[in-house]
Amino acid sequence: MRTQVAIIGGGPSGLLLGQILHKAGIDTIILERQSRDHVLSRIRAGVLEQGLVDLMTQAGVGDRLARDGIPHHGTILTHDEKELRIDFTRHAGRPVIVYGQTEVTRDLYAARDASGAPILHEVSDVELHDLDSDRPHVRFTQNGKSQRIDCDYIAGCDGFHGVSRQSIPSEKRREFEKTYPFGWLGILSETPPAHHELIYANSGRGFALCSMRNPMLSRYYVQCRVDDHVDNWTDQAFWDELRHRLPSQYADTLVTGPSIEKSIAPLRSFVCEPMQYGRLFLCGDAAHIVPPTGAKGLNAAAADVFYLSDALQRRYLDQDVQALEGYSARALARVWKIERFSWWMTSLLHRFPDQSEFDLRMQQTEMAMLAEDNRAKHTLALSYVGLPY
Numbered sequence: 001m002r003t004q005v006a007i008i009g010g011g012p013s014g015l016l017l018g019q020i021l022h023k024a025g026i027d028t029i030i031l032e033r034q035s036r037d038h039v040l041s042r043i044r045a046g047v048l049e050q051g052l053v054d055l056m057t058q059a060g061v062g063d064r065l066a067r068d069g070i071p072h073h074g075t076i077l078t079h080d081e082k083e084l085r086i087d088f089t090r091h092a093g094r095p096v097i098v099y100g101q102t103e104v105t106r107d108l109y110a111a112r113d114a115s116g117a118p119i120l121h122e123v124s125d126v127e128l129h130d131l132d133s134d135r136p137h138v139r140f141t142q143n144g145k146s147q148r149i150d151c152d153y154i155a156g157c158d159g160f161h162g163v164s165r166q167s168i169p170s171e172k173r174r175e176f177e178k179t180y181p182f183g184w185l186g187i188l189s190e191t192p193p194a195h196h197e198l199i200y201a202n203s204g205r206g207f208a209l210c211s212m213r214n215p216m217l218s219r220y221y222v223q224c225r226v227d228d229h230v231d232n233w234t235d236q237a238f239w240d241e242l243r244h245r246l247p248s249q250y251a252d253t254l255v256t257g258p259s260i261e262k263s264i265a266p267l268r269s270f271v272c273e274p275m276q277y278g279r280l281f282l283c284g285d286a287a288h289i290v291p292p293t294g295a296k297g298l299n300a301a302a303a304d305v306f307y308l309s310d311a312l313q314r315r316y317l318d319q320d321v322q323a324l325e326g327y328s329a330r331a332l333a334r335v336w337k338i339e340r341f342s343w344w345m346t347s348l349l350h351r352f353p354d355q356s357e358f359d360l361r362m363q364q365t366e367m368a369m370l371a372e373d374n375r376a377k378h379t380l381a382l383s384y385v386g387l388p389y
């Protein structure tokens, strides 16, 4: 097989890149390790920056998002019984859009199918070869048959556990990592949300988040021990703990119900530098991970896809390779700002096991500055709604 750009990974990064390149007349093949159902079963966040919404619209995949996406013009931060609202539209000029990121993936799969461009599922033994030549190729197995794709470029969109980042020689890459001493226990319930906007709560018992997918589908999280297990939590135990962590005005009116999904996720900050090697370019979770406080995972990936799709179009349509050569530097400049924001939101809103009284005062003072100073609100809002590409 031969194509112009081989895309490793059929998650949102790979699918969005494939859709944009297809619209530009650039041939791609997407290789995905899992079945489509498996990819669609992955629990994802529900907040989209306007930049991602615009990319989906420009890629011709924005219709359902335009219909079902819910603009959120602000969010609530609470600290024990205190609360403050960050007005995104007032401080940053635009809202975020609440729309399940799994629905983004579903929309992108539908577009891929409609385009007729190839996506191969349940592939294995993916290997990237001759990355430092002008004739890279990919080897893989599907249905027990070994196959090869010759291409001009490879986009590594295969997530944190993929093969692409590992295909950059270890002496050529530098990795930065921070793990957090807690996890997020999340549930999905067919109940109305606690509030019409998201609530990020810092309480003496730990962090909690009240989110949603639609007016009758709510997503909740509580900070839990890093070694906790879902089996330790009945639904009732979850609801009781969530109520303890919310100000009484929300706890008293919380509508509970049976969980239809329950899972625990660890929190990590991670960046790989550089995000390119020879003819390989990394996008999304293959290159960086953020803690979910602020829902920046997919939104950071979207910016990578914007930069890489722009560079590939310049190369194929204008014979200009300069943007490709500068991809990593351009992408990392924004990635590190998103890493900072996600780390800062996580540090502000969680209770750390070794937290000192001084550390607690620092959290309280950050909250006081947000409450009293519009410049602090402005800075938070700019990052939350999405820094410019």
Ligand code: APR
Residues within 6 Å of the ligand: 008, 009, 010, 011, 012, 013, 014, 031, 032, 033, 034, 039, 044, 045, 101, 123, 126, 157, 158, 159, 160, 161, 162, 163, 283, 284, 285, 286, 296, 297, 298, 301
């Ligand atoms: N070969 C082929 N596919 C692979 C391989 C491999 N060796 N390894 C992993 N994959 C596939 C995974 O099965 C997965 O479907 O690559 C895909 C990577 O998708 P994600 O992990 O979702 O990463 P990405 O597309 O970058 O999404 C970024 O979306 O919803 C958010 O929080 C989520 O931060 C994440 C973001």
Ligand code: PHB
Residues within 6 Å of the ligand: 044, 045, 046, 047, 198, 209, 211, 212, 219, 292, 293, 294, 295, 296
């Ligand atoms: C979610 O809706 O799952 C969600 C929302 C905001 C976050 C994280 C997760 O910061």
